[in-house]
Amino acid sequence: MSSRYHAIYAAWQADPDAFWAEAAKGIDWFHPHDKVFDPELGVYGRWFPGATTNTCHNCLDRHVEQGRADQAALIYDSPITQARRTYSYKELLDQVQAMAVVMADRGIGKGDRVILYMPMIPEAVMAMLACARLGAIHSVVFGGFAAHELATRIDDATPKAIICASCGLEPGRTIAYKPLVDAAIDLAAHKPDNVLVIQRPQFAANLDRPGDVDLGVEMGKALAEGRKVPCTLVEATDPLYILYTSGTTGQPKGVVRDTGGHMVALKWSMENLYGVAPGEVFWAASDVGWVVGHSYIVYAPLLHGCTTVVFEGKPVGTPDAGVFWRVIADHKVVALFTAPTAFRAIKKEDPNGRFISDYDLSHFRTLFLAGERADPDTIRWAEERLQVPVIDHWWQTETGWAIVGNPVGLGQLPVKHGSPTVAMPGYDVRVLDDAGHPLPAGTLGNIVVKLPLPPGCLPTLWNADARFRSAYLDEFPGYYKTADAGVIDADGYLSIMARTDDIINVAGHRLSTGAMEEVLSGHPDVAECAVIGIADQLKGQLPCGFVVLKSGVNRSHADIEAELVKRVRDLIGPVAAFKIAITVDRLPKTRSGKILRGTMRQIADGQDYRMPATIDDPAILTEIEAALNAYGVRTKA
Ligand code: COA
Numbered sequence: 001m002s003s004r005y006h007a008i009y010a011a012w013q014a015d016p017d018a019f020w021a022e023a024a025k026g027i028d029w030f031h032p033h034d035k036v037f038d039p040e041l042g043v044y045g046r047w048f049p050g051a052t053t054n055t056c057h058n059c060l061d062r063h064v065e066q067g068r069a070d071q072a073a074l075i076y077d078s079p080i081t082q083a084r085r086t087y088s089y090k091e092l093l094d095q096v097q098a099m100a101v102v103m104a105d106r107g108i109g110k111g112d113r114v115i116l117y118m119p120m121i122p123e124a125v126m127a128m129l130a131c132a133r134l135g136a137i138h139s140v141v142f143g144g145f146a147a148h149e150l151a152t153r154i155d156d157a158t159p160k161a162i163i164c165a166s167c168g169l170e171p172g173r174t175i176a177y178k179p180l181v182d183a184a185i186d187l188a189a190h191k192p193d194n195v196l197v198i199q200r201p202q203f204a205a206n207l208d209r210p211g212d213v214d215l216g217v218e219m220g221k222a223l224a225e226g227r228k229v230p231c232t233l234v235e236a237t238d239p240l241y242i243l244y245t246s247g248t249t250g251q252p253k254g255v256v257r258d259t260g261g262h263m264v265a266l267k268w269s270m271e272n273l274y275g276v277a278p279g280e281v282f283w284a285a286s287d288v289g290w291v292v293g294h295s296y297i298v299y300a301p302l303l304h305g306c307t308t309v310v311f312e313g314k315p316v317g318t319p320d321a322g323v324f325w326r327v328i329a330d331h332k333v334v335a336l337f338t339a340p341t342a343f344r345a346i347k348k349e350d351p352n353g354r355f356i357s358d359y360d361l362s363h364f365r366t367l368f369l370a371g372e373r374a375d376p377d378t379i380r381w382a383e384e385r386l387q388v389p390v391i392d393h394w395w396q397t398e399t400g401w402a403i404v405g406n407p408v409g410l411g412q413l414p415v416k417h418g419s420p421t422v423a424m425p426g427y428d429v430r431v432l433d434d435a436g437h438p439l440p441a442g443t444l445g446n447i448v449v450k451l452p453l454p455p456g457c458l459p460t461l462w463n464a465d466a467r468f469r470s471a472y473l474d475e476f477p478g479y480y481k482t483a484d485a486g487v488i489d490a491d492g493y494l495s496i497m498a499r500t501d502d503i504i505n506v507a508g509h510r511l512s513t514g515a516m517e518e519v520l521s522g523h524p525d526v527a528e529c530a531v532i533g534i535a536d537q538l539k540g541q542l543p544c545g546f547v548v549l550k551s552g553v554n555r556s557h558a559d560i561e562a563e564l565v566k567r568v569r570d571l572i573g574p575v576a577a578f579k580i581a582i583t584v585d586r587l588p589k590t591r592s593g594k595i596l597r598g599t600m601r602q603i604a605d606g607q608d609y610r611m612p613a614t615i616d617d618p619a620i621l622t623e624i625e626a627a628l629n630a631y632g633v634r635t636k637a
């Protein structure tokens with residue numbers, strides 16, 4: 001089948017407003033928009049001003065009203081606890097209403113912020129939808145972040161309440177969440193009124209602080225009493241959520257997602273990019289704490305009337321490297337979306353894909369990968385073993401959906417390994433040099449998107465328009481800076497090569513080396529430090545910290561390094577996967593004092609590097625290489 005992609009992209013280019021007005025017909029509006037796009041509003045314009053709607057209505061109520069009441073909306077599958085449960089659209093709506101009632105009883109309403117700190121259980125999805133129902137703005141914080149990170153987000157979002165579960169479950173480890181939430185509230189200047197807790201059977205939290213609520217018990221009462229709460233009308237331009245993502249410093253950026261544009265873009269993507277029909281089962285094996293979880297575990301599948309899967313497990317070890325195939329077979333999943341690192345983990349455990357033949361994958365049509373570079377070896381392995389198209393696509397927390405992808409629903413384009421394929425309608429993607437000049441095809445440069453960004457992308461950062469401008473819009477006027485570097489070939493295929501800032505990507509998780517450096521510098525014995533991301537076969541990158549100690553410190557280096565590893569785990573969280581701290585005498589710098597992190601990374605990755613012309617003392621690079629080798633990092637092939 002030939003692809004309709006080129007015709008559709010051309011139609012969007014010819015008349016963007018008509019394109020998005022047509023896409024908006026997939027959504028229920030209580031009042032229609034005045035304009036499709038108004039360039040005069042907000043920082044660079046706003047989508048669908050004047051329209052009113054509600055995201056929970058579009059995800060649940062309308063499907064119940066229109067014949068999907070008994071269709072499965074959410075399948076919870078937890079190989080960690082052995083639990084499984086399916087919620088129909090009607091059941092999910094009842095649960096969400098009950099949770100919304102409990103929240104409304106505590107005064108939570110339109111515009112209030114609510115922080116969610118949840119493991120992968122159905123109540124995480126319910127809490128997001130209950131906020132949407134009330135017009136409250138949720139901010140989900142990934143469970144692998146520590147109390148200090150949670151406190152930073154509490155102070156930025158100033159939530160009225162926090163919703164959490166009593167615990168998260170990692171293989172072999174139960175993480176008590178309530179003490180982390182309490183510690184975060186103690187650290188934060190802002191104090192939420194309530195902490196609403198879902199008590200899990202594996203671990204009971206102490207609900208002994210003022211404002212603590214047993215959310216499950218209260219929901220049970222609301223259900224028994226048949227209490228309901230209607231959907232609050234919100235503007236299309238009102239925020240649905242804030243999702244914090246790593247910036248270049250320890251202060252994360254609060255990416256704002258609007259209500260209307262978000263729904264329009266996600267609904268469009270389900271049919272046209274992912275090629276999935278309402279009623280089919282779509283599985284994003286991510287976590288609700290990440291953007292992939294927001295968009296493709298929760299909102300897009302439900303907006304589209306699909307069945308979504310909430311999976312509480314890992315690709316390997318819960319119990320084995322066959323669990324993905326087991327879930328696909330058991331629930332008749334048609335499309336799986338995950339990060340390449342999950343496949344690298346499976347490939348490592350089961351190189352021949354022996355487990356695959358144990359399961360009936362006849363319903364499975366497409367594998368989608370994103371979150372980090374999809375290395376051709378992993379793609380080939382998956383293609384050969386699974387015999388389905390393996391589709392890489394590139395996007396960011398900021399955009400909320402794919403910038404570049406291969407639109408399976410419009411007719412798949414030929415796959416080129418190493419490239420996530422072509423720009424989606426809505427995105428005019430360019431490659432510029434550092435001075436902002438366009439670069440010819442095949443030349444590496446800064447990837448930017450011509451403004452305006454399409455529906456679904458961030459209109460701004462929470463309470464930080466100026467930071468939004470300076471972080472994304474100022475460097476290349478008229479364009480959004482993605483902070484990724486890459487090339488576009490003569491066929492319009494894009495390849496992502498690297499970040500242009502100090503963000504690293506560890507197991508598909510986006511982390512700031514700047515934030516880790518702030519934590520290391522806070523250790524009393526550390527004079528200066530540098531954190532770089534070094535190549536890792538499983539996780540893509542791993543953080544590696546170099547520290548120079550203050551003069552006069554004569555404690556054991558091993559003790560200090562262990563303290564530094566613990567410090568990052570305690571202050572940022574286990575998700576940082578910070579395990580390598582190396583003491584060195586000096587850091588390589590330019591004559592103006594800039595630390596040569598890029599060169600250090602090239603050394604650590606065993607790449608050829610050019611001696612920077614401005615280096616202060618070239619001998620230091622040899623010292624860095626020796627320190628890495630002594631630590632066990634092989635720097636030569
Ligand atoms: N709550 C608390 N701790 C968590 C957590 C959570 N929700 N998620 C992860 N952690 C912890 C892990 O237990 C681990 O701790 P450890 O240092 O004690 O082992 C640490 O954070 C690092 O986690 P992770 O990077 O996930 O590594 P892992 O070794 O546990 O698993 C993979 C490696 C590849 C199997 C895993 O990263 C994975 O499944 N990735 C899938 C990709 C994905 O979900 N990407 C998200 C964007 S699409």
Ligand code: AMP
Nearest residue numbers: 370371372373393394395396397496510
């Ligand atoms: P996040 O905001 O956590 O989704 O991370 C976004 C970043 O992950 C991007 O800016 C890229 O650096 C990287 N990324 C995401 N998807 C891909 C992909 N398909 N190929 C290469 N890098 C990717």
